[in-house]
Amino acid sequence: MRRRGGSKKELIPVMGTSEEEEEITIPSQFQCPISYELMKDPVIIASGITYDRESIDTWFESGNRTCPVTNTVLTTSEQIPNHAIRRMIQGWCVANKGSSSLDRIPTPRVPITSHQVVEIREKLSSATRRGDHVSCVEMVKKMKRLGKESERNKKCLSENGVGFVLCVCFDAFSENASNVTTVLLEDVLLLLTWMFPIGLESQGKLTTTASFKCLLSFLRRGDQNAAFLVKELLSFDEANVHALVAINGVEEAFVKSIRDSVSLTSIYRMISVKPETISRFLELGLVNLTVEMLVDSENSVCEKALLVLDAICEREEGRREVRGNELVMPILVKKILKISESAKKSLVSVMWKVCKTGDGSEVEDALRLGAFKKLVVVLQVGCGDGTKEKVTELLKMMNKQMKMIGFVDRSDSSIEFRHLKKPF
Template sequence: MITTDLNIKFYTYIYKCHPHLFSSLARDGQIMGLSLRVRRRGGSGSKKEIIPVTSCSEEVEITVPSQFQCPISYELMKDPVIIASGITYDRENIEKWFESGYQTCPVTNTVLTSLEQIPNHTIRRMIQGWCGSSLGGGIERIPTPRVPVTSHQVSEICGRLSAATWRGDYAACSEMVRKLKMLGKESERNRKCVKENGAGLVLCVCLDAFSENANASILLEEIVSVLTWMLPIGSEGQTKLTTTSSFNRLVELLRNGDQNAAFVIKELLELNVAHVHALTKINGVEEAFLKSLNRDSTCVNSLTSIHHMILTNQETVSRFLELDLVNTTVEMLVDSENSVCEKALTVLNAICETKEGREKVRRNELVIPILVKKILKITEKKDLVSVMWKICKSGDGYEVEEALRLGAFKKLVVMLQVGCGEGTKEKVTELLKMMNKVMKMNGFVDRSDSSSIEFKHVKKPF
């Protein structure tokens, strides 16, 4: 029998979840060819754990030395660290202990004066040597872990970045930003440490300082990429990011296809409505967002920002309509995933708040077929129903007839039966009344095969 990783995972699962079945299989010879090791749990060695290992040799019994076991999990330590009490733990386990709110040593129960963890290189080297020796039974050697960044190291990098920003030293700023970016890539713990030690504000100051430098695009792109995992930031940092020059540069990055910039802008708009007003004052901002959508039709960040802009400043609706936002958004509804469709529908719903917007939406012949098609396919139906209700109510009756022809009546009835929000329920009821009236007047019959709606017969208006 050839032992594979799948065998190992399977028998490990059987042992942990169904120990009696595991014992039965072992007695019947079903797991021959699979070596096992017995690990003692706790210092007394009274409890043993059978663990499958990737070896086709005879069964062996390996006892993990107690000094190599984490006192919390009794597992072989991968990253041993010493805390203030002098006890060595595996870093992952002691960090979870501290994150749970404890400030004591799990073994001695003494209150710790510091939660700092110092790598125990001696124990780590001993564990690595033991794993590679015959005593370790060929257990895979644990690689040397990366030491997490400390608050002092982050503060030092931020200080050097601040000084370089003040001097206008592009090269030094680029070096410090790259260091922060690399730290963030190494681990989530590093990201948390970088964020908690004020790096977000320093980066915002640097971005603002170089925002009017035409040759600083690469530096600014790096800063924006790091900021994506530091948001939300404090009010002081927001102030630096939303100056005229900084906002202009973020919009320029967006125009050039930087999706990190799209995310940062979206986050800023959600933090404060004042940021939306500042953004709408930038020349060409609407073109930048439309260009972003045309480049990436699944860019939910851009759709969210457009939605904020339309709701906050009605003047932007006219500018977006001139740039053909309606047709762009409607095309996104055809075959995009549900999350994108739902966000696109919020934009259409906001557009329909104005008379000009409703007229533009009504003139698009794809709108009604797509809305009917999506009624039972998307989870959040509030905006879909609202768009349909607005254009049917403001139309000349053609929209109601088209919806009936495509089977909307039955789907809306199903919506009522399944249940929906009170406001949505009222709109659905009113739509059904409008359709029922047309059915009685014109003798319409709702389609029985409404589950399949084709768009091939519909001529695109663009």
């Protein structure tokens, strides 16, 4: 293990040839003045002091604009690789490798600079205007490679206007998308997931009819980057929802690609903003698909699936479809006490809408499945006002149904609605 000595010289325990533990003291010039650890990527800042890049990055990201050693106010946070020190450190590691567990520190990749990003951005912009597919592919792949090297590079790309140019590029080539441009467009989608949130001007390029149609074509193929981007676009502005649902086949695209909380979030957004889309979603079997997703799903998927069912139940045609699915009530009852508070709110709302507008058979089903006792627990543990009112009404309906059919809850036959304790 490493430890810091009182003289601020790090001691690294190593195993010698005699298998006895020895310690190697790191030369002070090889230690980062912030962490006192061996520098892996030494860089010089404006004050002339050398630090390990990771340590000085953390210092600057914390809002500091001074040199940690000299306390000098810095006019720039730019860093220059100290190649001389790095080579000396690498040589020292190699020289001590025979008698220690030290490995030679690999030569770090130098992060991209803002100037380099602007140069790449302008080349991509120019190539897009010319319709130069080959040059666009070259620039986009270069950005992709740089972004994969480090999070710092991704941040630098995002902060220097690359997002807008990528949106322009996507819109330009989506107009006549073909097998030739597919790889370019896929790579642009990947890069854009690093850039969100993007500005209104950039959104405008992704929400044209051509761009939306192209995004939907990728969505049908199961492209998760396209699914993410559509979800983000729909969450920004209702106008984006209206623009998307105006495209023929949009409901089919989402039903075909439904697989996780991302797609469910987009569907919920469309149904909430444009309730008339419910009819088409019902024709495509959305209720059955959503109910299937509730079975053994993780909490995030469960939350979104219940939101979708709740939105569907706003309409009578939706409630009829939900009632017609024999799995709905058993799953709802099973999950009452096993989900998050957010999901519970939607679940209770679905059950309330279905039972309140049904013929009484739904209430009886819920009773036989053990819903009464579980709803009592929900009420006593506590929930939001809106949910509490729905739970109370459900319990009243069930209590009335018990008397009508002479039903006795064998799990706890002493429970009567009038004996319920007040919620905490």
